[in-house]
Amino acid sequence: MVLIKTQRDTLLAPLQSVSGIVEKRHTLPILSNVLLEKKGENLTLLATDIEIQITTSTSGAAGDGDGAVTVGARKLQDILRSLPDSAEVSLILEEKRLQVRAGKSRFSLQTLPADDFPRMTVTENDLKKFTVTQKQFRQLLAQTQYSMAAQDVRYYLNGLLLLVDGSELRAVATDGHRLAYASMPLEAELPRQELILPRKTVLELNRLLADNDEPLSIEMSPNQIRFQFGHIVLVSKLIDGKFPDYERVIPATLKNIVSLNRAALLQSMVRAAILTNEKFRGVRLVLSDGSLKIMAANAEQEEALEEIEVDYHGDTLDVGFNVGYLLDVLNNTSVENIEWGFNDANSSALLTVPGNDRFKYVVMPMRI
């Protein structure tokens, strides 16, 4: 039976939307598969790793009838991607096999029954719902997600805190060494609720959200979150844990503040970073009257020195930082100037954007 007959891209685009979360290796073989479900003209694709589930649909899929099957997501994607752009593709459902045909190419793929495909039960009650634009939310993630921990034993740091409070939405990420905070206004007025999005969910959203003003609807329950945008529905479990109190580490008072040109600072840091110790990546910053020196040295005693003129007339500061943490914030903000506030060489630095209190970046120094 010809399940689907359509243009390559009609199939490939939705497949790429869902296949990002498919794990390469999993104890459950069916999780390497994508579920294809056809009803009339409508084709639904679904992938899951048990923690996250992404569904998308496309219309205009011709074929002989309705049917559902699961097939290896990556193999199908690789096949479609390597076919010519304009190819017309048929998916033919045979007994226990799915045949992919395009021009003179034939592929016969093994399948697993659609009924066996695990689906997340989606909570429908006790949902708190609000809508933002895709672009707004994507920016909120982009400003913070690079500070998430990756494989920390403090599992609640391997994710991003999302906090709704009144008419404000905040995102916070930290790996224990630095912390990024961003907020945005909401049109709705909601009771305070906080939750931790798993790292993988954050990275996937960042990949899937568009840079436009189309709506993104977010529905939160105590242990699940659902994002709907475009044709995509992404459901994710949440990290069950207590995120640290981020307000405690944002310095309330600062002795000195210096304004720096972001691009100039970034370029100097990139150069100095070449000669940092590969393991620790420490740079030494010496701030004195009118000048900021950036120094680096590696294990082979090779040295780098960068100097930037600054409008600064306060105390001299000699402090070490992991250059990676500074590059992260400089790369992920797109402003002209950045303000660096500090107290001393042993306490955290606060990086902010002048005239914008919706973004804060706190970073602890290194002892060098």
Added chain:
Amino acid sequence: MPPSAPRRIAHLDMDAFFASVELLQYPELRGQPVVVGGRGTPPPERRPDGSLACARLRDYVGRGVVTTSTYEARALGVFSAMGIMKSAQLAPDAVLLPANFDAYRHYSRLFKAAVAGIAPHIEDRGIDEIYIDLGEVPGETRAIAQAIKDAVRAATGLSCSIAVAPNKLLAKIGSDLEKPDGLTVLGIDDVATRIWPLPARKINGIGPKANDKLARLGIRTIGELAGAAPEFLVAHFGRSSGEWLWRVARGIDERPVETSSEPRSVSRETTFERDLHARQDKAQLTEIFTWLCLRVADDLTRKGYASRTIGIKLRFDDFQTVTRDLTLPAPTADGAAIRRAAGECLRRVPLERRIRLLGVRAGALCPLQEVAAETAMRQQELRFDEPA
């Protein structure tokens, strides 16, 4: 090593070590069956008349096991690792003393130092036994062995059993042949007469499981093992174990005496007096768990190591044992960091059954000095726990 010059390896084993150390403190108990063991055993009390009030085996309630027993208690059938309540049926009037590990460590250091004064080439095998390479020590074998025994007695007041043989395998078997206060010298020619009649399990490395398997194959003594064809042993035990069995039955062992033993891991574990439930006994479990982690941290610091891999071990009431471990981004000897990692491991174990034993292990060790050098350039942590 040319065949004309066999090695001279000694194995020294302190006699009923823990019990003997206790008898140094309570000499009036000498000649009586005495058992050391059982957590929570009260220490003996001096009555006003100077006599000693001790706990007896029959008074004991709990799941503790015998750590050591005196030879008098062994004569009644009470041996190490036996449940104390079970041993009470055999020797209800035997004296029960709590273990005092600080004292045992103290005497352990004393006897090892005494041996090192005569023969410095020592492999430490634990608190009460060592291997000694006598290769460089001048003199006749039996005289050296006697001198070592005398030095141990002079330093500690304790007796030991020692055997000298061409290798560690035979020395270890030999030190058990004339216990207590034994002195045995074995040559390779003695294997047939003195080693072959012994049960197979006397070989260090043949445990209860291998012994049962050998018995099922009709092999009970070392001699019978030596009579088995190598192909037969390989067929039943696999290549490496089969060949090893064939060699050891002939008294062949080439292992050197290893003087500097870098520890591979540091661990602490405890069997509970009663099985604990993950929820109902949460407070108690948490407390013991933290205590184990702190002890491991303490052991690491004292020995000068940091660990990169923290693991836990649980044994449930059905004796099923599970382990979990976690590799840290940087080595640590810090109690809080070990507790955090061990807690992470524990989260990965389904806790449906009652828990009988809990253990914490620190592996992948590296010397603390190296770690200190690495962390000289240290990233500081955000201080979430301090008031803003």
